[in-house]
Amino acid sequence: MTTKETVLDILESITGSDEVKEVLDMDLYDEGILDSLGTVQLLVELENQLDVTVPVSEFDRSDWGTPQQIIDQVVSLQG
Amino acid sequence: MSQWLSAFPFLTPYEKPFYFVILGILLLPSIFASLKGKRLGGYQAFLTLFFLWMSFGGPHRQQGFALIAYVVWQLLIAASYVRYRQTANRGSWFYLSIFLSLLPMILIKVLPLYTETQPLLYFLGYSYLTFKSVQVIMEIRDGLIKELRLRDYIQFLIFFPTISSGPIDRFRRFTAELHQPPSSEKYVELLGKGIHYIIIGCLYKFIIGYVLGSQLLPIIQDKAVNQGFLFLGSLGYMYTYSFYLFFDFAGYSLFAVGVSYLLGHETPINFxxxxxxxxxxxxxxxxxxxxxxxxxxxxxxxxxxxxxxxxxxxxxxxxxxxxxxxxxxxxxxxxxxxxxxxxxxxxxxxxxxxxxxxxxxxxxxxxxxxxxxxxxxxxxxxxxxxxxxxxxxxxxxxxxxxxxxxxxxx
Known part of the structure; x- marks a missing residue:
């Protein structure tokens, strides 16, 4: 499975919405799909499934706001 | 000299309209430089010292000493922790640093329970400075702050527009701006917004907040408590107090953000x-x-x-x-x-x-x-x-x- 697919699966399971897989430039926070708790779950899963560590204080909603941005950030951290 | 000093208006931040007059005059050189896309670092440092002296000197000089001691204390903790963190990352040292960083605030809050007098450590804004100090320790722990330039850290802590009640800025955001001043186009925008915020702030704090808090609230409280209108009076008190608190604090915050903008710092908004x-x-x-x-x-x-x-x-x-x-x-x-x-x-x-x-x-x-x-x-x-x-x-x-x-x- 590619990083992209894994990230999208994680997002889908946390938010319970399949929209996150279709609309990659949707703002997850503005739409109320992701909140602080969801964010923490996301970070924990990224660490468990992809071995990518993102400190909570590194997480800036303007850089991690859409599914595509999250994928890009994870890919760059893996690189 | 001493006569001039005794006439000097020692004011807490934004206490009176006169504070803004002095601010307006002394800010001019910095504004002109910013319009050219430059930052007068030395002059801005002078402004900080001047306005801190105005708020923490004279009758408040005890608080001034407490502020200096506080900053030195936080510098020692952060500098030691950042050095430690470059080679190791044990949780115990992190928690110890957090505790030491919180210690002045804990003492200031707890000591008055045992004594009548205000603790010597007290100064206006101590709790807001604590948010900044603790934040820096946490980001050192996370590896986001790898080196700590003491000059940057001091400027971040004692940035005078937000010293008394925030807004609470972020260290990495603030220092990035310190070293990369806004372009002249960007500054024109900040200047316009900053002046606008200060004017709205005056309306909020000095007019609406004043009428609600100093004029209306005591009357309503008297009606509720002493004249038998307990339910309706309390309801009125609830609405009036809520709006008073909003206009007073949002007004102050607009001052703090507006003055920050004039200095070329995009302090985050509060309301x-x-x-x-x-x-x-x-x-x-x-x-x-x-x-x-x-x-x-x-x-x-x-x-x-x-x-x-x-x-x-x-x-x-x-x-x-x-x-x-x-x-x-x-x-x-x-x-x-x-x-x-x-x-x-x-x-x-x-x-x-x-x-x-x-x-x-x-x-x-x-x-x-x-x-x-x-x-x-x-x-x-x-x-x-x-x-x-x-x-x-x-x-x-x-x-x-x-x-x-x-x-x-x-």
Missing amino acids: NKPFISANIKEFWNRWHMSLSFWFRDYVYMRLMFTLIKKKVFKSRIVASNVGYFALFLIMGVWHGLTWYYIVYGLFHASLICLTDAWIRFKKKHKEKIPSNMATKGLSIFLTFHAVCFSLLIFSGYFDTLLKLFFTYNI
Whole structure:
């Protein structure tokens, strides 16, 4: 499975919405799909499934706001 | 010289319109440089020292000494921790550093419980500086701050426009601006906004806040407490106090942000129409934002991360609710070691947990629950009243009532 697919699966399971897989430039926070708790779950899963560590204080909603941005950030951290 | 000194207007930040007159004149050289896209670092340092002297000198010089001691203390902790962190990363040293960083605030809050006098360590704004200091330790721990230039750290801590009551800025954001001043086009925009904010701030704080707080509130309290209009009077007090608190603090925050803009610093805003929130979570994204975001990022999310990763609770819902109670309990205690601040915190934690439960319920029963203008209006109405009631608790009004009740009955 590619990083992209894994990230999208994680997002889908946390938010319970399949929209996150279709609309990659949707703002997850503005739409109320992701909140602080969801964010923490996301970070924990990224660490468990992809071995990518993102400190909570590194997480800036303007850089991690859409599914595509999250994928890009994870890919760059893996690189 | 001494005569001139005794006539010098020692003022706390934004205390009187005269503060703005001095500010306006002394800011001019910095504004002209910023319009050319430059930052007069040395002159801005002079401005900081001058305005800090104005607020912490003369009759307040005891606080001035306390401020200096506080800054030295925090510098020592941060400098030692950053050096340690370059080679190792043990949790115990992190927690020790956090504790030492919090220590002055703890002492300032706890000592008055045992003595009558104000602790020598006290100075205006100590709790806001503590947010900044603790934040830096946490980001050193996370490896986001690898080197700490002491000059940057001092400037961040004692940035005078926000020293007394925030907004609470972020270290990496602030220092980036310090070294990369806004372009002249960007500054023109900041200048316009900054002046606009200061004017709106005057309207909020010196006119609306003053009328509500100093003129109306005492009259309403008297009606409620002494003239037998307990229910209606209390209701009136609740609305008036809520709006007073908003206009007073939002006004101050506009000053702080506006003056920061004039200095070429985009200090984050603190209020964004909080009373139109449709639920309590939205309210905290709009009310005293720099404080709630601080608690979100440095308390709630960090705690949740540990709780979820270590699977402390089976249910994430339970974990989240524990996180909210921890957050708001700490926020309550931070406001002061008084029963009504703590109840205020617990009240908000309960509201947020209920809101989350309601949101989960709504997600499950999407089709059955109507969502239209009327339900939105109702949500705003309910949120507004829940918030106003919490602010009534916060105001200490019930403390006054209880004390009166007991004095009449003894």
